[in-house]
Amino acid sequence: MKFYxxxxxxxxxxxxxxxxxxxxxxxxxxNSLYDPAEGTKLYKRYIGExxxxxELGFDxxxxxxxxxxxxxxxxxxxxxxxxxxxxxxxxxxxxxGRALPLISNPLHIAEEFAMIxxxxxxxxxxxxxxxIGTEYFANASNPSLSHARYYEAHDLIVRxxxxxGPFRHAGxxxxxxxxxxxxxxxxxxxxxxxxxxxxxxxTVDWCAHPDRKYVYLQTFSPLASAKKSFDRYRDQxxxxxxxxxxxxxxxxxxMYVAExxxxxxxxxxxxxxxxxxxxxxxxLEARMPPGYTSIASTKAxxxxxxxxxIGAQTIDSMLDLGxxxxxxxxxxxxxxxxxxxxxxxxxxxAMLQIATQPAEQTAKSMKLFATQVMPHLKG
Amino acid sequence: MRxxxxxxxxxxxxxxEDGSGPPLLFLHGAGGSNWSPMLKLLAEKHRVIAPEHPxxxxxxxxxxxxxxxxxxxxxxxxxxxxxxxxxxxxxxxxGGWTAAExxxxxxxxxxxxxxxxxxxxxxxxxxFGDIFLWDAETATRNQFYDQKLAEERIKLLPQADLDxxxxxxxxxxRLAWSPRLCNPQLPLWLHxxxxxxxxxxxxxxxxxxxxxxxxxxxxxxxxxxxPLAQSGHSLHTERAKECAEAMIAFCREMGK
Numbered sequence: 243m244k245f246y247x248x249x250x251x252x253x254x255x256x257x258x259x260x261x262x263x264x265x266x267x268x269x270x271x272x273n274s275l276y277d278p279a280e281g282t283k284l285y286k287r288y289i290g291e292x293x294x295x296x297e298l299g300f301d302x303x304x305x306x307x308x309x310x311x312x313x314x315x316x317x318x319x320x321x322x323x324x325x326x327x328x329x330x331x332x333x334x335x336x337x338x339g340r341a342l343p344l345i346s347n348p349l350h351i352a353e354e355f356a357m358i359x360x361x362x363x364x365x366x367x368x369x370x371x372x373x374i375g376t377e378y379f380a381n382a383s384n385p386s387l388s389h390a391r392y393y394e395a396h397d398l399i400v401r402x403x404x405x406x407g408p409f410r411h412a413g414x415x416x417x418x419x420x421x422x423x424x425x426x427x428x429x430x431x432x433x434x435x436x437x438x439x440x441x442x443x444x445t446v447d448w449c450a451h452p453d454r455k456y457v458y459l460q461t462f463s464p465l466a467s468a469k470k471s472f473d474r475y476r477d478q479x480x481x482x483x484x485x486x487x488x489x490x491x492x493x494x495x496x497m498y499v500a501e502x503x504x505x506x507x508x509x510x511x512x513x514x515x516x517x518x519x520x521x522x523x524x525x526l527e528a529r530m531p532p533g534y535t536s537i538a539s540t541k542a543x544x545x546x547x548x549x550x551x552i553g554a555q556t557i558d559s560m561l562d563l564g565x566x567x568x569x570x571x572x573x574x575x576x577x578x579x580x581x582x583x584x585x586x587x588x589x590x591x592a593m594l595q596i597a598t599q600p601a602e603q604t605a606k607s608m609k610l611f612a613t614q615v616m617p618h619l620k621g
Numbered sequence: 622m623r624x625x626x627x628x629x630x631x632x633x634x635x636x637x638e639d640g641s642g643p644p645l646l647f648l649h650g651a652g653g654s655n656w657s658p659m660l661k662l663l664a665e666k667h668r669v670i671a672p673e674h675p676x677x678x679x680x681x682x683x684x685x686x687x688x689x690x691x692x693x694x695x696x697x698x699x700x701x702x703x704x705x706x707x708x709x710x711x712x713x714x715x716g717g718w719t720a721a722e723x724x725x726x727x728x729x730x731x732x733x734x735x736x737x738x739x740x741x742x743x744x745x746x747x748x749f750g751d752i753f754l755w756d757a758e759t760a761t762r763n764q765f766y767d768q769k770l771a772e773e774r775i776k777l778l779p780q781a782d783l784d785x786x787x788x789x790x791x792x793x794x795r796l797a798w799s800p801r802l803c804n805p806q807l808p809l810w811l812h813x814x815x816x817x818x819x820x821x822x823x824x825x826x827x828x829x830x831x832x833x834x835x836x837x838x839x840x841x842x843x844x845x846x847x848p849l850a851q852s853g854h855s856l857h858t859e860r861a862k863e864c865a866e867a868m869i870a871f872c873r874e875m876g877k
Contacts, residue, residue: 269754378798379754386682386795527754531798532790533682540787 243582243619246336246591247295247608248304248494251288251322252521253312254598255280266524268311268376281315287601289322293329294605298612302334302367304494304591306438307341309380313521320354327362335362338438338459338494338591339369343388344381348395348416349423352402356427364428369436369459370396376528386533391415403432436492441467442539443474450478450486457589459492465564465581468493472585488588493581496593498568498603499610506568509603510596511557514566517597518555571614578619622656622664629702632683632695636672640664643732643876644705645868647671648696650714651740651752651797652764653789654678659857662865667709667872672699674716676792678785689715689741689796689804693722700730709872711735713857714829715793718804721837724818725810733875734818735868737856738829740802742811742836749802750828753794757781763827766853802829811840817875819845821864823852845871 256267256275264271292303303326305319316322319337326335335358340351359366372392378385394413398421401409407422427433436457439445449456458475460468472491479486496514500506530540560566567577578590592611595604622639637656645667647660654673663669674692676682686692696719700708710731712720717739724734743749750763757778765771797803818841824831831848838846847867852860 382799382801384794384798386791386798525754525756527756531753532787532794533792537784537787537791541783544783 243488243578243587243621244301244589245612245616245620246302246304246334246492246494246589247292247298247300248306248336248338248591248593249288249292249595250306250308250314250593251284251316252517252595252597253281253284253315254516256312258520261520261523266528267313267521268524269379269528271312273310275312276315284315288595289325289329291595291601291604291608292322292326295608295612296326296330296333298608299616300333300612302336303330304336304338306338306369307371307373309377311376320358323358323366324361327358327365330362330365333365334367335365336367336436337369338367338436339371341371341373341377342395342399343391344373344377344383346416348398349402349418349421351395352399353423353425355399355433356403356423356425359427359429359433360425364433366427366429366433367436367457368433369438370399371438372534374529375531375534376524378531378534379528384533385531387415388534400432400435403427438494439471441471442535443471446471446474447478450475450482450490452482452484455486455490457490457492459494459589459591461494461591462565463495465585468564468587469585472587476586488586491585491587492589492591493585493587494591494593495564496566496596497574497607497611498566498594498596498599499571499574499607499615500568500603501570501610503569503573506570506573507557507561510566510568510599513597513599514557514560514568515555518560518565521597571610574611575615575618578615582619627699627702629695629698632675632685633680634672634675634699635678635680636670638668638670640667640669642667643707643709643872644668644670645709645711645872646696646700646705648710648712648716648719649674649677650712650716651789651793652714653785657857658861659865662861663868666869670703670705672696674719674792676795677789679788681788682792682795686792686795689719689722692719692796693726696723697727706730707732707876709733709735709868709876711737711868712739713737714854715740715797715802717741718802718807721807721811721814722804724814724816725807726813728814728816731816733816733872734814735821735871736818736837737821737864738823738826738854739820739837740797740829740833741804741807742833743801743803743805744830744832744835747830747832749830749833752802752828753790753798764853764855765859766823766825766851767859770855770859808836808840811837812842814841817843817845817871819847819867819871821847821849821856821867823849823854823856823860825852826854828854 308314408420411418438459449458498510717736718741762771
């Protein structure tokens, strides 16, 4: 199994009263509540934590993209990835991912990723996402064109990496007379591509296709949903006439390791409850802009998933659902072994810093994980 | 009232038709098609034709329909296909915007144009309401000046057909997400509307604010502006009688 450290770079210094007043951590939470002095400290700390993960021997360090929110102050993950490309030496740099439909020029993503790949000496893992619903408000991007723009942008980026330019692209959503990116990526024929998702079957099928065989990464999901997606991936692969390897499947979830199970649970409690109940707080309408998913999927989500996730979560309900792992190194090791056997994933993405979790706890949890869990499972 | 379905160059179009007299083609707004109290009153004097736009109700968003301009060209085909002449064209909100886009393209089959709280032109000072971010209850409240009407409808929300409301919203997003609810180029061409035009607008409109009327008033020659006090966006329900009477009188006068 391979291990990755994922940072969301949350901005925790917003009071509960302010969140209640504005009713959302996203889009409309006024940025007068952002204190640049605090932000400067946080960037220093968070980049340091990513670098520490490299030192501790994690196989990869991960960043992602969200706009106009205290949930994470990383609207441009490639800025962080660029810094990490210089300060780290060994870990893969995983951008999970850039939101393709949101921008008018997908070649910028092809270029930035190629730069990171060059600067890091071929350590980039390129993630592509559509961006969650609220990004369509924040970026004035049409949610009803999201799927179409995603696929066209993806195809163009992969061509820009793998075919020699200049060539012409005349699509429905993007048009370029000259596709001829400088630099080209170091990794040949292209950097590995990972697709984070919360379990859309369309996405699973698309990743499993023999033309792509992309790493499918299940994020923020109950155990049962992760299992369903991984089983579906393997079924799809078999239907295409090949066996999917564990290397094609990744699982990302919040995790916390402390000296004992009880201590882990109690130390994580306020932060993880804050994370699900405050940092992920925004109106349903912002999650599900019209046309973002098919009507059938939208209805299914309205009826099931959000009931489960929107309602106040406690650490106990999250542990029961398998949304989160917390425990002593021994418990975590045993749990991961069991889950790995059950789910058959080859990449484990540990979100070891959550919401308002302080630096000392984060460092402790990372170190315990890297020294007492990872060595028993690596390879 | 008759329910019809016609094929226009391969696109199926559902429409409701009632009454007799000079033809009045009514284009519904973002909320979708309904035979409103205003249409009932209009059908006493007109042959009222009320289509349900492609991509609304139970019809999927057509691949070809990328903008209100496309929808306008489609309705020019509809007018041709139905053999309509001397049409009194009217539209509310998104339908009003569509009517304006039709009229800047071709007025040869039109007798008059009535725009009820039309989207299409933004105000520099007052933004449109964020119809996509509001929850259903807020959206309902913001339709009306008279909150008693809103309360009645809020009670009915749990019975709403989710398939239809999601489909309608998806199509509205396709047409009006960005630029939001307008075509920034539309004011440049409004001068091309060379048939009598009337604007009906609620002064308390929270969705397409009354302030948006200025572009239409400045650019359409001889336009008649009828501001309605104590009225919100949903004119065809909230002020059905005044609107129907104003439209019947306007069409009669312009039809002479």
